[in-house]
Amino acid sequence: MDYENLMKKCIELAGKAEGAVSPNPLVGCVVLNSDEKIISEGYHKKYGENHAERDALLKLSEDEARGGTLIVNLEPCSHFGKTPPCADLIIEKGLKKVVIGMKDPNPIVSGRGLEKLKNAGIEVIEGVLEEDCRRLNEVFIKDMTENKIFVAIKTATTLDGKIATASGSSKWITSDGARAEVLNIRNRYDCILTSSSTVIADNPTMRHKTKVVLDRTLKTDFKTANIYKEGRIFVFYDEKLVAPLEHAKNLNFIPCPIENGRLDLEYVFEKLYLEEGIKSVLIEAGGRLNGSALKFADKIYHFFAPKILGDNSGKSCYDFRQVEDISDAENFRIVSAKTFSPDIMLELVKSDSVKKF
Ligand SMILES: NC(=O)c1ccc[n+]([C@@H]2O[C@H](COP(=O)([O-])OP(=O)(O)OC[C@H]3O[C@@H](n4cnc5c(N)ncnc54)[C@H](OP(=O)(O)O)[C@@H]3O)[C@@H](O)[C@H]2O)c1
Numbered sequence: 001m002d003y004e005n006l007m008k009k010c011i012e013l014a015g016k017a018e019g020a021v022s023p024n025p026l027v028g029c030v031v032l033n034s035d036e037k038i039i040s041e042g043y044h045k046k047y048g049e050n051h052a053e054r055d056a057l058l059k060l061s062e063d064e065a066r067g068g069t070l071i072v073n074l075e076p077c078s079h080f081g082k083t084p085p086c087a088d089l090i091i092e093k094g095l096k097k098v099v100i101g102m103k104d105p106n107p108i109v110s111g112r113g114l115e116k117l118k119n120a121g122i123e124v125i126e127g128v129l130e131e132d133c134r135r136l137n138e139v140f141i142k143d144m145t146e147n148k149i150f151v152a153i154k155t156a157t158t159l160d161g162k163i164a165t166a167s168g169s170s171k172w173i174t175s176d177g178a179r180a181e182v183l184n185i186r187n188r189y190d191c192i193l194t195s196s197s198t199v200i201a202d203n204p205t206m207r208h209k210t211k212v213v214l215d216r217t218l219k220t221d222f223k224t225a226n227i228y229k230e231g232r233i234f235v236f237y238d239e240k241l242v243a244p245l246e247h248a249k250n251l252n253f254i255p256c257p258i259e260n261g262r263l264d265l266e267y268v269f270e271k272l273y274l275e276e277g278i279k280s281v282l283i284e285a286g287g288r289l290n291g292s293a294l295k296f297a298d299k300i301y302h303f304f305a306p307k308i309l310g311d312n313s314g315k316s317c318y319d320f321r322q323v324e325d326i327s328d329a330e331n332f333r334i335v336s337a338k339t340f341s342p343d344i345m346l347e348l349v350k351s352d353s354v355k356k357f
Pocket of ligand 1: 155164288
């Protein structure tokens, strides 16, 4: 049986709920009958709603799945959460085989669902397209195993890595197709984060339900800047200053300690994760903020337009430190390359993240 193809289907189904299930994982499920024909599909659609296995199994009549196979990208749960355990329902419906992509990364529950299924005499096949399944739920894995926010950076540059000319001209480097993809990428993250400089230079709207602006000296215009017009907004600023007393209800001002003259990014990320329940952040800023954030980055989405500025005066997309020896460079690994004609996008992860994934 081609379980890899069926697992791809699960990943595709799971992906339909991007942006709707956080802090839960993305999960999709396919059910085969005893003749190995697909009889149902399901996915976890929204936080608090049915898990993928339940969604798929409850579409079937009482005995339809008996003797069949269930394929799912994540180990079925064995505990009572917002819904009853999926492992129990699988047993009750009489399936004879369960194929999973990866174990539950939560160290406290990992393996328990599989144990329950095996104890009930169900054959379990593990690790089908495991790396793809892990990539799909990389935010959830980091949340469960490291208790930290997942940090991604999006940047759009010329072929020579510039985000703007020396005079600051930058709109638009990439094409409409590339910019449409940025909207899909934003949807995968709990919030987007940008800087005071980018707000002042571009006056972007950055459509998203939660936005974070780093504005150490409170120099952006909180009344008129487009970014503040919609969404829930967190503004981090130097804790020694006083935030405006009167401001729109959607703005939350958070005092922040300073490190080397800049807002302490580690503090910003911890605050968002621990106090606001934000599990992932997409940074969309210029070279200076990107440069400072690079050491925290789990992932980069780098769009390249086939343009060359060709001098040293343009702004670099990662402005951080002078690397003297090539062996001291920050290393990333390319996990995908997509074309948004005439541009391309590379998706990169930290080169040592293979251990984590
Ligand atoms: N092509 C792209 O993908 C893209 C995306 C966004 C922006 N841009 C362009 O980028 C340009 C701005 O780039 P930029 O390098 O001048 O600015 P930037 O990297 O967007 O922001 C730098 C500013 O962020 C604030 N900041 C707060 N905490 C920081 C920290 N820990 N580390 C670093 N910065 C911190 C600082 O301002 P304070 O301390 O004063 O608050 C600093 O001046 C604009 O022209 C914009 O068009 C391009």
